[in-house]
Amino acid sequence: MANTETALKEAMAVIEGAVGVALVDYTSGMALGTLGGGKHLDLNVAAAGNTDVVRAKLRAMEMLGLQDEIEDILITLGGQYHLIRLLKARGGNGLFLYLALDNQRANLAMARHQLRKIEAELEV
Incomplete structure (x- = not known):
């Protein structure tokens, strides 16, 4: 089992094209851990903003009566x-x-696979 720090380090090391990674609590919008990012990618701001994305999708699913779970949400820039x-x-x-991935260096399918593996090993 990996702790948060180990999981974030693994994501940055093994996922080709990784620019930044965060573990986020979407009830508060707070990042519990971040790695990477930089001048043009503030992971704390991204955590708060993406919390709104998750909440909006969960509300939409509820209003539609969808009895399913979100696996991934993908935003392409x-x-x-x-x-x-x-x-x-x-x-x-x-x-x-x-x-966050650099789309010139990333393989999206592999990134999803590796992120799923990291999730399975993460102990929160």
């Missing part, structure tokens, strides 16, 4: 992919992993 993965593993309720 001109130069980046932003991947939000809601945690289902032990103790992960109310949390998501946020991953």
Whole structure:
């Protein structure tokens, strides 16, 4: 089992094109841990903003009466992919992993696969 710090380090090391990663509590909008980012990607601001995305999608699913779970939310930008993965593993309720990728270097399918693996190993 990996703790938050180990999981974030693994994401940055093994996911090709990773620019930044965060573990976020979407009940509060606070990042519980971040790694990467930089001048043009403030992961704390991204955590708060993407919390709104998750909440909006959950509300829409409720209004539609969808009895399903969100696996990933993908946002494609001109130069980046932003991947939000809601945690289902032990103790992960109310949390998501946020991953920003350089779309010129990233393989989206592999990034999703590796993020799913990191989630499975994460102990919160």
